[in-house]
Amino acid sequence: MGDAVDLITAHWHRERPDVDVSPMHIVGRITRLSRVLEQDLKRFFAGHGLEFWEFDVLATLRRSGGADGLTAGALNRAAMVTSGAITNRIDRLAAKGLVERMPCPEDRRSVRVRLTAEGRKLVDDLLPLHVANEQRLLDALDTQDRDQLAALLRRLAESLGDTALD
Numbered sequence: 001m002g003d004a005v006d007l008i009t010a011h012w013h014r015e016r017p018d019v020d021v022s023p024m025h026i027v028g029r030i031t032r033l034s035r036v037l038e039q040d041l042k043r044f045f046a047g048h049g050l051e052f053w054e055f056d057v058l059a060t061l062r063r064s065g066g067a068d069g070l071t072a073g074a075l076n077r078a079a080m081v082t083s084g085a086i087t088n089r090i091d092r093l094a095a096k097g098l099v100e101r102m103p104c105p106e107d108r109r110s111v112r113v114r115l116t117a118e119g120r121k122l123v124d125d126l127l128p129l130h131v132a133n134e135q136r137l138l139d140a141l142d143t144q145d146r147d148q149l150a151a152l153l154r155r156l157a158e159s160l161g162d163t164a165l166d
Contacts, residue, residue: 005029037137044133048126055126057089058098061115062123069114071104098122 005028012021042052060078061069070078076086090113093099098119104110115123138146157163 003029004032040137041133044130048129050122050126053089054093054098055123055130057093058115058119058123059127061099061113062120062127067114069099069102069112071110071112073110075113093119
């Protein structure tokens with residue numbers, strides 16, 4: 001038995017035996033698994049009336065914003081989207097009553113975004129369910145496998161420069 005990447009690489013071995021496609025065993029799996037996981041997470045959050053990106057923004061504010069929230073720029077860097085996209089996301093979450101904009105006391109040209117009480121409660125209620133869902137997604141791996149995979153992925157992320165949130 002194999003996965004889709006095994007099929008893809010077998011096809012390449014047949015068509016181009018002169019090319020070492022072994023990197024596809026890793027990059028292909030990471031790419032495909034990213035899509036599979038994203039689809040499952042989208043379904044999970046849709047079942048709770050949220051878009052995946054909405055929870056991501058709310059969770060970012062909850063874990064790193066404190067009571068004062070984050071500047072829109074800091075939130076933008078953490079979310080890894082364009083400034084226009086983060087503005088749109090903040091607008092949509094504010095319309096739902098989950099975040100609010102506050103003037104930034106240090107820089108009047110800037111604005112801070114913080115969770116409302118409703119937004120904070122939503123993240124706090126949903127976080128244990130989200131972690132349990134992620135646990136379910138990893139059920140095929142035992143604790144030792146998970147630790148090893150996490151360490152290998154960390155090393156790869158560090159080697160590619162993914163060491164900060166911004």
